[in-house]
Amino acid sequence: MKTEKQIILFICLLQGVWCKYWPISLPEKIEALNGSCVTINCTFTIDTKYDKDLTDSAAGVWIKDGDEANRVFDSSRPELSFKGELTGKLKDMDCTTIFYGITSNDKGKYKFRIEGNGGLKYTYELKSVSIVVLASPPKPTVQMFKDQMDGKVQKKVLEGSSMCLRCSAKTLCSSSPPTLTWSFTDRLHLNENSRLQLDQQKQTEIISDLNFTATHLQHGVTFICTITYQLQQRITTAQRNITLHVQCKNKSI
Template sequence: MDKEQKIILFVLLLQGVWCRDWNISLPEKIEALRGSCVTINCTFTIDNTYDKYLTDSAVGIWLKNGHNKENAVFHSTNSKLSFKGEMTGKLKVKNCTTIFYNVTSNHKGQFYFKIDGNGGLKWTYTQKSVSIDVIDSPHNPTVQMFKDQMKVEVHEEVLERSSMCLRCSAKTLCSSSPPTLTWSSTDRLHLNENSRLQLDQQNQTEIISDLNFTATHLQHGVTFICTITYQIQQRNTTAQRNITLRVQYATKISLFSCNRTDVTVCLCEVHGNPSPKVKWFLSGRPVSTNTSISEERLNSTDLRSFISLHQSLSHTDTLQCVTNNSYGNSSQQIQLDSFSHEMFSGFIIFYVLIGAAGALVMMILCVITHKRRQNRKPFQKRREATTSHILTNEEHEGESVYANRVMLSPAEADNYPESLHYSSIHFTNTHTESEKIMDVSSLTAEYTVVRYYPAGASESSTDEQVIVNAEELKEEVKP
């Protein structure tokens, strides 16, 4: 090795030692939510000879998109620069972690750190920088699925009774309060979740929430939603991710019923994943294919099967619905004769209940009608009716006419508004027109219609009709 090669090798070794002493640890990229804050986790090292100058008087400076003095945007002790923030790390212990507040699009760029102290301690770490990207809304969280503690694809189907874990994670970013993760589901199931904070591979804090449960057929097709909520400047900003669970389970019968009239029609509704099949058995024998059987597939897991039995059935006949898929089978049986009796008894009970309800309604209506009629009568009791005796002055031919009237005292009369009553009194005139009505007693404040018929005249040839006030009539008959 010649002299020139030795000099080059020495310089390279010296540069390596120098660079190893002046080092910095920064994340490569940080995403900041507009309007929130952004935290830069930062640690550094210096040459040992400058340790004595790394005191509380040392300052930290951040440079944006360059290494020169004019690129400075933040100073740990000078708040006059454009970026407002705080150096939360202690420079004396070589921690340069910094927070920038009220992030705007101006915070987007490449940032370098510089240490500035006494005794010649001035160094800009140009070999490494951090990139800040500003986003307008938070990213959706990440959802992972674990079956029996093994990670599986989110679209993969799982077996019933498997131990499941749904994991939701998201970067905490920077906000006035830590973000929260919550789980919900389309079927509003009771969910048992737990959350925690941890550092990711880039030394950034992330929040994680695990949802643990045992898979059942009730959760097949259920969508689970993970929502992260950030509090940004007194308002909440959310993002979410969902996952739909696919559970494989043995077939089950959800409904089995019959309607027996002239033709017996039965329904068997089943569900399972994979999709189930249905077979019918009459008294233990498979039903022939020429029997009327129809199927209705509701979706990928639910199936309805109908059977119509036209032949006569004995009291010992039974009908069985059998369903199966690749994970299991299920069956139900019904006694057709007992079903018929049960159905007949059910109809009798039904109609008896309908009749009883109708009778009860009629009784209620009768009571209401009776009470309404009673309410129409005056509240006060009526006095005993008295008799008004009206006679003509001819005793031998005059005919006594009696009329019952309700008598009210003046005080009672004030409680009832005066109403108009009409009463017809017929007098057969066999004498002169000068005859007067005599002997009027207990007259009421009612109105009386007096019709006067001359001798020999009929009612249809009425000469006149006089409406006489009882008070006026009293005045006329006073002696």
């Protein structure tokens, strides 16, 4: 049975490079929404003797399913099948790449290859990223807190409490992030201090907080959070809801 060291040596020999293993940092799996984009966060290393070959003319290449002939992206050849861009700087050993217009046919495993001047030509064979293509976005997460500063998730609410309903979701495409919206049954009467606040967009998560003071009129009201992706040819949504159970100060409803 071959050891990992033997496998690494064998791969190095296949590439024509007497090398020590060059590490690369890639996510193991990324979810992408059909019709949207996907970002692969990527950093790599090379042997210091090739530093002079890593110039502005170097190219970052992505190979699908281990087939060297199946180059779906090459930063120096925009005519290849994947429309995208290398957002990282190869000179800084940042190979972060964004692909646009992902379809179900694009699911699979992808390996990165660096091609510079001289002898810097290397495929990172031992690590790949799997792209999983989703037909619809995952449902958002909805949680209820006593207030914004309270980290404890609540199940029941005491009338008069300051409440925060938090809806959060992953952003599957950073260049075209989704939106979160709240809706609820028409029985609901929020007080004047209630407000809807959308937190600052992060690269991987979007958050919307609904803040209000609980009253007995809100008992049994269902709050619905909807995530919406505006794609080129369609709009796709997913929902999650939560129902309030409000206790009166003197007795339970």
